[in-house]
Every structure is written in structure tokens, then in C-alpha cells.
Amino acid sequence: MKPAPFEYHAPTSVDEAVRLLGMLEDAKVLAGGQSLVPLLNFRLARPAHVVDINGIPALDRIYERDGGVAVQALVRQSDAQRSELLQKLCPLVPEALKHVAHQVIRNRGTVVGSIAHADPAAELPAVILALQGSVRALGPGGTRDIPAESFFMGVLESALAPDELAVEVWFPAFTGPHGLREESRRHGDYAMAGVVRAGDRLALFGVAPTPVTADPNEPTRDLQPSADLEATPGFRKHLITAMTRELFAA
Numbered sequence: 318m319k320p321a322p323f324e325y326h327a328p329t330s331v332d333e334a335v336r337l338l339g340m341l342e343d344a345k346v347l348a349g350g351q352s353l354v355p356l357l358n359f360r361l362a363r364p365a366h367v368v369d370i371n372g373i374p375a376l377d378r379i380y381e382r383d384g385g386v387a388v389q390a391l392v393r394q395s396d397a398q399r400s401e402l403l404q405k406l407c408p409l410v411p412e413a414l415k416h417v418a419h420q421v422i423r424n425r426g427t428v429v430g431s432i433a434h435a436d437p438a439a440e441l442p443a444v445i446l447a448l449q450g451s452v453r454a455l456g457p458g459g460t461r462d463i464p465a466e467s468f469f470m471g472v473l474e475s476a477l478a479p480d481e482l483a484v485e486v487w488f489p490a491f492t493g494p495h496g497l498r499e500e501s502r503r504h505g506d507y508a509m510a511g512v513v514r515a516g517d518r519l520a521l522f523g524v525a526p527t528p529v530t531a532d533p534n535e536p537t538r539d540l541q542p543s544a545d546l547e548a549t550p551g552f553r554k555h556l557i558t559a560m561t562r563e564l565f566a567a
């Protein structure tokens with residue numbers, strides 16, 4: 318299918334992008350396009366305007382700040398996976414990226430786009446939650462840092478306002494015990510269920526409308542995963558218990 322008609326905008330600065338988002342009714346940011354373009358093509362999203370941020374220079378840095386690493390909005394997932402800074406200070410991020418889709422998708426998809434997209438079965442939202450990172454949003458009112466704990470609101474719903482651009486995400490430095498396990502039908506597919514460890518913190522994905530933190534000793538307490546063609550709620554709970562045990566025994 319082809320997308321429903323929309324007006325295309327290509328700002329060349331962050332300020333211009335934010336001005337457009339504040340001015341236009343029903344606009345969507347286009348970053349890597351690896352989630353938005355399929356949604357447009359299937360007409361599951363029909364925005365009136367698309368604001369393509371790919372022409373904004375100097376928005377593709379990975380740099381150290383505030384005891385952690387900031388990843389700007391145009392950093393591709395494959396570049397973050399290869400980043401020496403992330404490998405040194407936040408090795409969980411490059412490790413998790415190996416599980417995100419396939420190499421060709423990671424060459425285009427962005428780290429920030431994956432988090433802004435807020436897919437409950439995606440890896441990076443659970444990683445930023447486990448690490449207690451944050452999202453830096455810029456809107457007409459200025460800049461605000463949104464902690465990961467309050468960023469994910471529902472399926473594909475985040476705390477970003479329609480007129481805000483996520484300019485970067487921030488991961489605190491963490492080199493303690495960490496890891497990610499997931500189970501999917503085929504390599505590169507979204508996970509049926511997954512677990513992320515950062516020290517004593519555990520985050521789960523694929524089992525609730527948002528990524529959630531859980532007690533490593535009772536990871537499925539209060540969990541009510543949904544059923545679909547891939548897995549029953551009971552099977553998802555079983556996977557979470559088994560993967561948590563494995564991750565914390567490592």
C-alpha cells in the first residue's frame with residue numbers, strides 16, 4: 318500500500334524543527350523511518366505533516382555528559398552498537414542493540430527513534446528503564462529531561478508532547494553486572510518476552526503495554542501479559558521466570 322497524502326517538511330535546524338512541530342496540526346517526526354514508514358504504508362498512521370529531521374546537521378553525536386553518555390537524535394543504531402564510548406561506559410546498550418531487528422534496519426533506525434516509538438516489545442525502552450536514563454525533549458517552552466520511569470505511557474505512547482522533539486537520550490555510566498535475554502520466534506523479530514538486568518535492577522519487555530521494572534526474586538508478580546498468536550500469558554510468564562533466573566545466575 319501507499320501512504321495517505323501528507324505534507325513533507327525538511328527543517329535544517331533543531332529550532333526550525335521545533336517551530337514546525339509547534340505550528341503544524343497533526344505532525345509526525347521522521348527519523349530512521351523503520352517504524353514510521355511501515356505504519357504510513359499500512360495507513361495505520363495518517364499524519365497531515367511529516368517533519369523529516371535527517372537534514373539537520375550536528376545531531377548525530379555520542380558524547381559524555383553528567384556521568385553518562387548522551388546519544389543524539391540522528392545516531393543510527395549500528396553506529397551506537399560500534400561506539401567505543403558506549404562500550405566503555407554503558408556496555409549494556411551496544412549489547413542490547415545486537416538484538417534489535419537486522420543489520421540493514423539498524424543502519425538506518427535511530428536509538429532515539431526506537432525509544433520515542435515506545436513499542437512495548439522493543440529492547441531499548443527496557444534498557445533505558447533498567448539503567449534509569451532519561452530523554453531530553455525540546456519544545457516551544459524549552460528543554461526538559463524526562464526520566465525513563467515516567468516516559469513510557471502505553472502502547473506506542475510516550476510522555477513527549479506533539480510539539481516536542483526528542484533531541485537526545487542519556488544513559489548513566491554502568492559497568493556492573495548486566496545483560497539482556499529475549500525469546501522470539503525468529504532472530505530479529507520483536508520479542509515474545511524479554512528481560513534486561515542492570516545490577517540489581519530488572520526491566521521486562523514484551524509482557525505489558527510498556528516496559529516495566531520488576532523484582533528479580535518475583536519477576537512475574539502482578540504481571541498480566543496478553544495472549545496472541547505467538548504466546549499465551551502463561552508461556553510469557555514462564556519465559557520471564559526462566560530468563561531472569563539465567564540472567565541473575567550469570
Ligand SMILES: Cc1cc2nc3c(=O)[nH]c(=O)nc-3n(C[C@H](O)[C@H](O)[C@H](O)COP(=O)(O)OP(=O)(O)OC[C@H]3O[C@@H](n4cnc5c(N)ncnc54)[C@H](O)[C@@H]3O)c2cc1C
Binds near residue numbers: 481483
Ligand atoms: C522488520 C523490522 C523488524 C524490527 N525489529 C525490531 C526489534 O526486534 N526490536 C526493536 O526494538 N525494533 C525493531 N524494529 C524497529 C526499528 O528498531 C526502528 O528503527 C525503531 O523502532 C524506530 O527508529 P527510527 O529511527 O526508524 O524511527 P522512525 O520510524 O522514524 O519513527 C518512529 C516513531 O518515533 C517518532 N520519533 C522518532 N524520532 C523522534 C524524535 N527524535 N523525536 C520525537 N519523535 C520521534 C516518530 O515520529 C515515529 O512516531 C524493527 C523494524 C523492522 C522494519
